Amino acid sequence: MNLKSKIINRKASIGIIGLGYVGLPLLIRFSEEGFQTIGFDVDVIKVNKLNEGQSYINHISAEIIKTTIDNGFRATSNFSKISNVDVMLICVPTPLGVHNEPDLSYIQSTLVSIEPYIKENQLFVLESTTYPGTTEEEIIPFISNSNFIVGENFFIGYSPEREDPGNQDYSTKTIPKIVSGYTERCLDLTKTLYDQIVDKTVPVSSLRAAEMTKILENIHRAVNIGLMNELKMVADKMDIDIYEVIDAAATKPFGFTPYYPGPGLGGHCIPIDPYYLTWKAKEVGMNTRFIELAGEINTAMPNYVVYKVGNALNNIGKSINGSKILILGLSYKKNVDDLRESPSLVIMDKLIDLGADIHYSDPYFDRIPPTRKHNLELVSEILNKESLKSVDLVLLTTDHDEYDYEMILKESAIIVDTRGHFRDENKKIVKA
Amino acid sequence: MNLKSKIINRKASIGIIGLGYVGLPLLIRFSEEGFQTIGFDVDVIKVNKLNEGQSYINHISAEIIKTTIDNGFRATSNFSKISNVDVMLICVPTPLGVHNEPDLSYIQSTLVSIEPYIKENQLFVLESTTYPGTTEEEIIPFISNSNFIVGENFFIGYSPEREDPGNQDYSTKTIPKIVSGYTERCLDLTKTLYDQIVDKTVPVSSLRAAEMTKILENIHRAVNIGLMNELKMVADKMDIDIYEVIDAAATKPFGFTPYYPGPGLGGHCIPIDPYYLTWKAKEVGMNTRFIELAGEINTAMPNYVVYKVGNALNNIGKSINGSKILILGLSYKKNVDDLRESPSLVIMDKLIDLGADIHYSDPYFDRIPPTRKHNLELVSEILNKESLKSVDLVLLTTDHDEYDYEMILKESAIIVDTRGHFRDENKKIVKA
Numbered sequence: 077m078n079l080k081s082k083i084i085n086r087k088a089s090i091g092i093i094g095l096g097y098v099g100l101p102l103l104i105r106f107s108e109e110g111f112q113t114i115g116f117d118v119d120v121i122k123v124n125k126l127n128e129g130q131s132y133i134n135h136i137s138a139e140i141i142k143t144t145i146d147n148g149f150r151a152t153s154n155f156s157k158i159s160n161v162d163v164m165l166i167c168v169p170t171p172l173g174v175h176n177e178p179d180l181s182y183i184q185s186t187l188v189s190i191e192p193y194i195k196e197n198q199l200f201v202l203e204s205t206t207y208p209g210t211t212e213e214e215i216i217p218f219i220s221n222s223n224f225i226v227g228e229n230f231f232i233g234y235s236p237e238r239e240d241p242g243n244q245d246y247s248t249k250t251i252p253k254i255v256s257g258y259t260e261r262c263l264d265l266t267k268t269l270y271d272q273i274v275d276k277t278v279p280v281s282s283l284r285a286a287e288m289t290k291i292l293e294n295i296h297r298a299v300n301i302g303l304m305n306e307l308k309m310v311a312d313k314m315d316i317d318i319y320e321v322i323d324a325a326a327t328k329p330f331g332f333t334p335y336y337p338g339p340g341l342g343g344h345c346i347p348i349d350p351y352y353l354t355w356k357a358k359e360v361g362m363n364t365r366f367i368e369l370a371g372e373i374n375t376a377m378p379n380y381v382v383y384k385v386g387n388a389l390n391n392i393g394k395s396i397n398g399s400k401i402l403i404l405g406l407s408y409k410k411n412v413d414d415l416r417e418s419p420s421l422v423i424m425d426k427l428i429d430l431g432a433d434i435h436y437s438d439p440y441f442d443r444i445p446p447t448r449k450h451n452l453e454l455v456s457e458i459l460n461k462e463s464l465k466s467v468d469l470v471l472l473t474t475d476h477d478e479y480d481y482e483m484i485l486k487e488s489a490i491i492v493d494t495r496g497h498f499r500d501e502n503k504k505i506v507k508a
Numbered sequence: 509m510n511l512k513s514k515i516i517n518r519k520a521s522i523g524i525i526g527l528g529y530v531g532l533p534l535l536i537r538f539s540e541e542g543f544q545t546i547g548f549d550v551d552v553i554k555v556n557k558l559n560e561g562q563s564y565i566n567h568i569s570a571e572i573i574k575t576t577i578d579n580g581f582r583a584t585s586n587f588s589k590i591s592n593v594d595v596m597l598i599c600v601p602t603p604l605g606v607h608n609e610p611d612l613s614y615i616q617s618t619l620v621s622i623e624p625y626i627k628e629n630q631l632f633v634l635e636s637t638t639y640p641g642t643t644e645e646e647i648i649p650f651i652s653n654s655n656f657i658v659g660e661n662f663f664i665g666y667s668p669e670r671e672d673p674g675n676q677d678y679s680t681k682t683i684p685k686i687v688s689g690y691t692e693r694c695l696d697l698t699k700t701l702y703d704q705i706v707d708k709t710v711p712v713s714s715l716r717a718a719e720m721t722k723i724l725e726n727i728h729r730a731v732n733i734g735l736m737n738e739l740k741m742v743a744d745k746m747d748i749d750i751y752e753v754i755d756a757a758a759t760k761p762f763g764f765t766p767y768y769p770g771p772g773l774g775g776h777c778i779p780i781d782p783y784y785l786t787w788k789a790k791e792v793g794m795n796t797r798f799i800e801l802a803g804e805i806n807t808a809m810p811n812y813v814v815y816k817v818g819n820a821l822n823n824i825g826k827s828i829n830g831s832k833i834l835i836l837g838l839s840y841k842k843n844v845d846d847l848r849e850s851p852s853l854v855i856m857d858k859l860i861d862l863g864a865d866i867h868y869s870d871p872y873f874d875r876i877p878p879t880r881k882h883n884l885e886l887v888s889e890i891l892n893k894e895s896l897k898s899v900d901l902v903l904l905t906t907d908h909d910e911y912d913y914e915m916i917l918k919e920s921a922i923i924v925d926t927r928g929h930f931r932d933e934n935k936k937i938v939k940a
Contacts, residue, residue, distance in 0.1 A: 208746055236759060247760065252759040278759045280752060288748050289756040292739065293764045296757070299735050300728075303798045307724065310785070312638055312793035316720050318710060324721040325728070327684040327710045328670060330677065332725045333765040353742070360745035365801055366735045373797070 079231070082162055083268050086110040091161035093186055094481050096123055097166030097344070097414070098237040100136060105248045105273045107144045115151040115163060116184075126151040134413035135241060158193035163201070163269060167237065169344065170204045176351045176371075178207060180214060185217050194222065194230070199265050201233040201276065205349045207356035208284040216258060227259030233266030234283045236290030238495060242412040250257060252276040256286035258354070276501065294349040295367055300335035301346070302370030305377055308337035312507065319496035319507075339473050339494035340377035340419030342408020347374065347417045378422040381494050384508035385427065385471060394468060397431030402457070402467040404442050404484070405474020406438045410495075413440035420473040424452060435467065439478045463486050467476060511629050511663070514594055515700050523593035524579070525618055526556055527583060529776070529846070530635060530669040531599030532568060537680045537705045546593060547583040547796035550617075558583040566845035566872065567673055580673035590625035594717030595633070595701060599669065608783045608803075610639060612646060619650050626654065626662070631697050633665040637723065637781045639788035640716040648690060665698030666715045667668045668722030674844040684708040685761045711809065725779040727799055732767035733778070734802030737809055740769035742909040744939065751939075753767040771905050771926035771940070772809035773849030774840020779806065779849050810854040813926050816940035817859065817903060820922050826900060827865030827917040834889070836916070837906020838870045842927075845872035856884060871910045893919050904929060 082088040085187065086438040088111060107113045117123050125132055127150060130140040133278040157162060168182035168312065183204060194200075200219070202211055211234045216226055219387040224230035235255045253274045257263030272276045280286050303504060304322065318337060319452075326334040341347040350367040357364050360403040382446045386396050408418040421444075428434050436444075437459040444452045459479065463485035464470060472484075484491065485505075491498065492506045514520040520543060524535040527549040539545045549555050557564055559582060561574040566876060575891035590596060608801035615636060626632075631649070633645055639778045643666045648658055672678065685706045689695030695711060695880075702709045711719050736754065743750040750769060758766040773779040782799040789796050817827050840850040847853065852868075853876075860866050870889040876884045889895045891911065896919035904916075907927040916923065917937075923930065924938045 101836070112656050180871065185881045208748055221810075241761065243762065251761065254756050254759070278756055280756050281749075284746065284748050284758065288743065288746075288753045292753055293760055295735070295739070296732075299731070299798075303727070303731050306796065306798055307727070310789050310792070310794045310796060311720065313794055314716065314720075314788070316640055316716050318715075320717050321720045321724055324686050324710055324712050325724045326715065327686070327708070328725055329683065330672065332728050356743050356746070360742070363804070364738065364742060366738055366798075369801055387723055434632055441790050450598045 079162060079199060080265060080268055083265070086272065088162040088269075089160060089436060090113075090114060091158060091164040092402065093117075093164060093168060093190070094167035094169070094182070095126065096167065096169070096202075097241055098164070098239050100126075100133060101248050102165060102167060102203070102237070102273075103149065104136070104140055105146050106142055107149055110147075110384070111272070112375065113144070113147075113149045114157055115149065116153070116155060117151065118153055118189075120153050123151040123153050125352065131264060133241075138324070138360075140236075142446065153471045155189040156193050158190045158499060159195055161198065164194075165189065165201050165203055165221060169204045169345075170206050170348075170352070172348050172351055177355050178352050179208070180210070183214065191218070191222060191407060194219070194224070196224070196229045197231075198491075199231040199269065201235050201266055203237045205236055205345065205352070206287055207352040207451060208287040209356060210287060211283040212258070213299065227261055227409055231257070231259075231262045231265050232283075233257040233262050233269075234268060234269060234286045236286060238290075238293075241414060242409065249273065250275055252278050254278050254280060254286050254289050256280050256283045258283060273379065279446070284301050288353075288496040291349055291353050294345050295353065295364075296317070297335070298341065298346045298350045298374065299366050299370045300333075301341060304337040305489070306373050307378060317499075317507065319499060336496065338377070339381045339417070341374040341388055342418040342420075343414065344416045347371075348410050378419050381419075381423050381471070381473075381508050382426045382430070384506055385479045385492050386430075389469060389490055390507045392468075392490070395431075396427060398433065399468040400433040400466065401427060402463065402470045404438070404459070404472045404479060405476055406441050406444065407474050407476070408437060410475050415441070415445065418474075421452070423471070423473060428452075435463070437463065438474070438502060439476060459484075464488050465489065512592060512697060512700055513791060515697070515704065518704065520544075520594040520701075521592060522536055523548060523596040524599060524638075525549075525589060525596060525622070526614070527551075527558065528599065528601070528656070529565060529673055530671050531556075531597070532565060533671060533680050533704075534599060534635070534669070535581065536568070536576055536599060539579050541705050543704070544709050545576070545579075545581045546589055547581065548585070548587060548590070549583065550585055550621075552585050555583040555585050565673075571828075574704075577798070579743055582785040588625050590622045591627055593630065595631045596622065596626075597633050597635055599635045601865035602638050602780075602784070603776075603781055604780050607789050610784050614644065615642075615646065618697045619647070623650070623654060626651070626656070628656070628661045629663075629696075631663040631701065632666065633667050633698055633701070634670045637668055637726070637777065637784070638719055639723065639784040640719040642719060643715040644690070660729070663691075663694045663697050664715075664716045665689040665694050666697060667702060668718060670722075670725075672904070673846060677797055681705065682707055684710050685719050686710050686711050686712060688715045690715060697809065717821065720786070723781055723785050726777050726894070726938060727785065727796075728787050729767070730773065730778045730782045731798050731802045732765075733769065733773060734805045736767050736769040738805050741812060749928075749931075751931060751940065768928065771813045771855060773806040774848065774849045774850040774852075774867050775846065779803075784821075813851075813903070813905075813924070813940050814862070815940065816938055817901060817924050818862075820924055820938045821901060824900075827863075828859060830865070831857060831900040832865040832867070832898065834895065834902045835866060835868040836870070836902060836904045836911060837893070837908055838873050838876065838910070839866060839906050842906055842908050843910075844899050847877065849872070850906075853884070855903070855905060860884075867895070869895065870906070871908060891916075896920050918935060 211433040901918040
């Protein structure tokens, strides 16, 4: 049976490399549709958890993992099993280096790990977000060096992930998926593959166009959020509530889409992906000034929040140094257990450096797991009358739905609100 | 009968000052709802045309003007008639001065013209787009100086126009309208007034918030178009078609809104309004860097188009100097007869300066009316096989639906397409 028939008949075995926020839901989708799945991850702890039927992602239940196991799923750190799959989907991280340059090391180490085990007639699809040209410049030559002829006896596609953890309206199945291939046959196989698990695939003319599409989506968000962050600071000086203005503008039924300011960007996409284009654009002598301006403004937002906290304390004759501050919300966005690039951690670090006595409360984090940049040994406090009354200032950084906002408003002395949650005028509330 | 009852019972007489793209449709709406209307304009030609039942705006028919006259409408340049109205709505232009500073001279001369004739219990509403603070800082003191007490015996509101000429989906009636007032009573009257003619009014808390709302809508567009213009140039260097990428990104059902690049900004709003905030922000020590970057990039787009035209001619061994170029489209956007700030005129000027033999064809303009910045004595050519074959290059600047694109593609030697109209690959087409 050829690969296309295998895919259509759900006889193709699917290997997913990288079992995080992207890879795991994707694997589950294939399993739901009756495909044999195998998950690869270098993190042995993750692999063991999955094989024991546990989940490490809040919105994916252990039940689902167990069902997937019942349907034949296994996780492994042993890449020799790549030789057993028909399709491999690469969902590894593509972070930034310390100079905001693309860090493709996870893709490169994946290539090295799989290289001894790839075989004829496999389909390889990259899902990781990356700059236009990555698949053609980094992956095609690698595979060609292994004596395969891409498009003839090995197939390569690119299909960017569009996961949005916490989104109640759209899931992996219902989000249309961009597909592309190195050759016509590569595209046909890639499209056929995703047609089995998503409602709609969107083919584009080249790998580069598909790579650029994902980057554009995130540039759009980074720039629009940056613009609102800048205008928030301008409006504040003019004594205008930017949230009221954004909501009013959003009543225009065309030509305007609301984006909201915040304490800074977070997550694995918006603060990172745009710089991939910035880096690549230099190669063709171009600058991406909107991206750089958005990056500059968004990155500086935690400083603005700290400045507002300092002002609010100053108004009651206190310094940050020695003040007791309760931070509400660690996640980079509400209702998710995701700390990646969260501005809350940056703000926390800055306030600690300034001598504040920092406490936090977050229903998603009993303690703060160490991240690459932060190591804060704190445990979550119970949010109640006492914990609110015991601090000088409450800083709302993530507007989780779980918080009792009525109680927060009633019991707090000062609330610095970075999310525009409290819309009514109240002397206690400082908009930041 | 008090003013509010007069409004509700359609007994209030409505004076509209400034009978352009905003004032005229607004006046017609009030007339349709049974209000007595009187139109004021300093332009005697406009006034005479209207009184003779003629229209000077393409999408407003002479029929409608005649019906409005039958319902009692008259236009005048005689501001003494202000003493006959209950409500005056100010729809005069708010352009930029040569240093991109707000030019409020039309508002100021309106105030001077009406000042001798205003009387107690009139409602004055500004519709012109302007920076936050204008109504409070320019209009309230002027009226207060005339011995009225605003909110007691004279009422002032601000309600920004949201006209979108050529929009087939929304009209004056169906576009929600932001309303604001200097006092609660001013707001109540302003809201009551517009409730008679639009489906939905949106009250906001202050005049400033309403002024900022309109500016924000246009900042959002100017910045998003600027971003796409920048990315168009980057993508072009990477051999990626930005239109394909934008359309692909637009398949994401959340978090992305498509905006399209072009030959530069036009119209009376997007290129102008954002600078009003830029100017005002300096007063509070703030910069609006996104607005300034968008302005810089958008303003430079005509140069990019000229560069692309030069390149395309150079490829066939010709210079711009001496080449015959047919420009398709004068309007700043398609299917409207509106030249204001149109980049086509800027491009035309530049090409003429470089020695090109310029011709144009536009179904909306038989000849080019002189504008403040341009005076080009050309007449529109008939678009046919001969006119297309007789030129070295066809430059599509406005993608009017009326053009026969099949013929253009067939008969032209080179097409420089600034609108992404021609999506398929074709050696004739240069994307610019």
